[in-house]
Amino acid sequence: MATTIADARNIFIQCYQCGVCSGSCPKSRVLPGFLPRRMLFQMINGFEERQLESGLGWECLTCGKCQVHCPQGIDIMGLVRDMRSKMTSRGVNGLVAHDSILAPMYSIMASPAIKPKKSMYLSDDVKTDPNSKTLFFIGCAPHLDAPFRDDVGFKGIDVTNDAIKALNLVGIVPAVLDDEKCCAHDYLWRGDRAVFEAFGRQNAAALQKFDTIITACPECYRTLAVEYKDLLGIELNVKHLSEVLAENIDKIKSKDRGEVTYHDSCRLGRFMNIYDEPREALEAAGYTVKEMTESREDALCCGVPTWVSCNDENKKIREQKLDYALATGAKRLVVPCPKCEIHLKCLQADLSEEGKYPIEIVNFATVMKESLEED
Amino acid sequence: MTFEPKIITFMCNWCGYAAADLAGVSRLQYPATVRIIRTMCTGRFDPGFVLRAFEKGADGVLVCGCHPGDCQYIEGNLKGKDRVEMTQKMLEGIGIDPERLRLEWVSASEGPIFAELVREFSETIRKKGPNPLKESVSKTEGGEEVAQI
Numbered sequence: 439m440a441t442t443i444a445d446a447r448n449i450f451i452q453c454y455q456c457g458v459c460s461g462s463c464p465k466s467r468v469l470p471g472f473l474p475r476r477m478l479f480q481m482i483n484g485f486e487e488r489q490l491e492s493g494l495g496w497e498c499l500t501c502g503k504c505q506v507h508c509p510q511g512i513d514i515m516g517l518v519r520d521m522r523s524k525m526t527s528r529g530v531n532g533l534v535a536h537d538s539i540l541a542p543m544y545s546i547m548a549s550p551a552i553k554p555k556k557s558m559y560l561s562d563d564v565k566t567d568p569n570s571k572t573l574f575f576i577g578c579a580p581h582l583d584a585p586f587r588d589d590v591g592f593k594g595i596d597v598t599n600d601a602i603k604a605l606n607l608v609g610i611v612p613a614v615l616d617d618e619k620c621c622a623h624d625y626l627w628r629g630d631r632a633v634f635e636a637f638g639r640q641n642a643a644a645l646q647k648f649d650t651i652i653t654a655c656p657e658c659y660r661t662l663a664v665e666y667k668d669l670l671g672i673e674l675n676v677k678h679l680s681e682v683l684a685e686n687i688d689k690i691k692s693k694d695r696g697e698v699t700y701h702d703s704c705r706l707g708r709f710m711n712i713y714d715e716p717r718e719a720l721e722a723a724g725y726t727v728k729e730m731t732e733s734r735e736d737a738l739c740c741g742v743p744t745w746v747s748c749n750d751e752n753k754k755i756r757e758q759k760l761d762y763a764l765a766t767g768a769k770r771l772v773v774p775c776p777k778c779e780i781h782l783k784c785l786q787a788d789l790s791e792e793g794k795y796p797i798e799i800v801n802f803a804t805v806m807k808e809s810l811e812e813d
Numbered sequence: 814m815t816f817e818p819k820i821i822t823f824m825c826n827w828c829g830y831a832a833a834d835l836a837g838v839s840r841l842q843y844p845a846t847v848r849i850i851r852t853m854c855t856g857r858f859d860p861g862f863v864l865r866a867f868e869k870g871a872d873g874v875l876v877c878g879c880h881p882g883d884c885q886y887i888e889g890n891l892k893g894k895d896r897v898e899m900t901q902k903m904l905e906g907i908g909i910d911p912e913r914l915r916l917e918w919v920s921a922s923e924g925p926i927f928a929e930l931v932r933e934f935s936e937t938i939r940k941k942g943p944n945p946l947k948e949s950v951s952k953t954e955g956g957e958e959v960a961q962i
């Protein structure tokens with residue numbers, strides 16, 4: 439899925455207002471009046487101001503479902519990103535959840551004067567090799583551990599360690615960068631290219647030294663593999679953990695481990711076409727993967743991508759997601775993305791929803807590490 | 814010029830703030846490094862406050878609340894303590910020395926203890942040197958804000 443800044447004129451020529459995008463949009467099911475087709479129409483037919491002033495562009499999940507179904511292959515996501523930067527410059531801002539903490543945290547991390555110490559998160563039994571030509575890109579999962587561990591139950595430090603341990607168990611000992619900077623995916627998708635580039639420039643030289651970069655986070659994966667190339671001109675060979683495990687399938691020993699269901703995070707599925715690899719890895723370990731209603735290209739979003747618009751409507755989407763997961767009868771919901779994990783666990787931890795969603799939400803890295811370790 | 818740390822202090826109205834007041838009226842000498850921000854309780858403390866302060870170039874952050882058991886709102890101070898500890902973990906990860914943030918219990922009658930605490934914490938920060946972010950923010954809007962207070 440290409441996502442460059444959309445050329446409105448191009449869309450004008452191509453879009454024939456069929457409405458398939460509105461029909462497939464999960465947000466339009468819960469927020470009447472939010473229709474991608476209408477959004478496009480207004481943007482290309484001289485109602486740009488009205489559309490931007492309405493702020494509806496912030497309601498888009500950027501889940502990409504409309505785009506995979508659009509018969510004309512229109513870059514709707516690129517348009518939304520473009521709209522967001524235009525909205526921001528007009529003072530129509532999106533509501534970013536947890537921004538009182540996240541905004542200054544990322545802003546501190548963006549400063550070249552600050553040298554993070556990512557290795558402090560690694561546990562003693564994790565093997566890394568500074569001379570390796572393969573890098574494990576850590577991402578911000580461990581940074582989100584402290585704010586979300588107690589209240590939501592998100593263990594970001596464990597996710598990172600589990601991912602590297604899983605790699606160790608299939609015989610890969612990667613390097614890690616101590617002063618790795620955030621991939622800045624969220625900023626880019628909120629239309630803030632300047633911050634994205636500020637982060638990107640600091641990472642560029644260090645990342646280019648490696649032959650392969652492995653990441654356990656779908657957002658990092660998409661950003662390093664696609665946006666770094668498109669927007670920064672840096673070509674990297676990036677792989678998601680699930681791809682690496684699928685390549686090493688012979689090293690995974692099978693034993694009956696029961697049923698799980700799998701959530702296709704949008705950045706991994708629709709945006710990068712990785713649907714089979716995680717399923718293959720889970721099945722090789724002996725899990726039976728039960729599919730949810732709406733999976734793969736049609737997967738329902740976790741509800742709060744890029745932390746924008748965590749509101750009542752998006753809560754309904756999260757509720758539906760967990761209802762789908764429960765309906766499969768599986769005991770565990772495997773999620774590849776640390777942030778999807780946070781948003782879904784948050785719903786479970788919601789006091790008014792207590793006990794409503796009795797399913798264990800667990801990160802893909804953790805599941806794979808457990809099953810590799812057992813045998 | 815010798816380095817004079819800038820320390821942002823969040824103080825509970827009932828204890829820490831009263832202690833600072835007492836130190837003032839008792840004419841106790843303590844370094845002019847602290848900028849005091851009054852909150853109604855340490856429970857009002859938000860990790861974002863600290864992160865913002867560091868982002869804008871503060872060298873240290875001090876949080877003062879009532880002793881455990883003395884909080885006017887029962888356990889706001891303990892909640893504040895949890896948040897301070899959480900923030901320290903976040904700071905360490907993003908590359909800011911967590912010891913630049915400190916929580917102390919100071920009761921309303923402990924003016925001298927407060928003065929001593931400021932002296933000692935200022936010394937600690939002076940040894941650590943300026944906030945690494947200071948250079949980059951000094952020219953921005955936020956930097957001026959901190960320079961003014």
Ligand code: SF4
Binds near residue numbers: 452453454456457474
């Ligand atoms: S699906 Fe594509 S062609 Fe159809 S209305 Fe939406 S953007 Fe236009």
Ligand code: SF4
Binds near residue numbers: 782
């Ligand atoms: S779903 Fe929960 S964790 Fe996610 S943004 Fe909303 S409140 Fe925060």
Ligand code: FES
Binds near residue numbers: 828
């Ligand atoms: S009232 Fe002082 S800490 Fe709560």
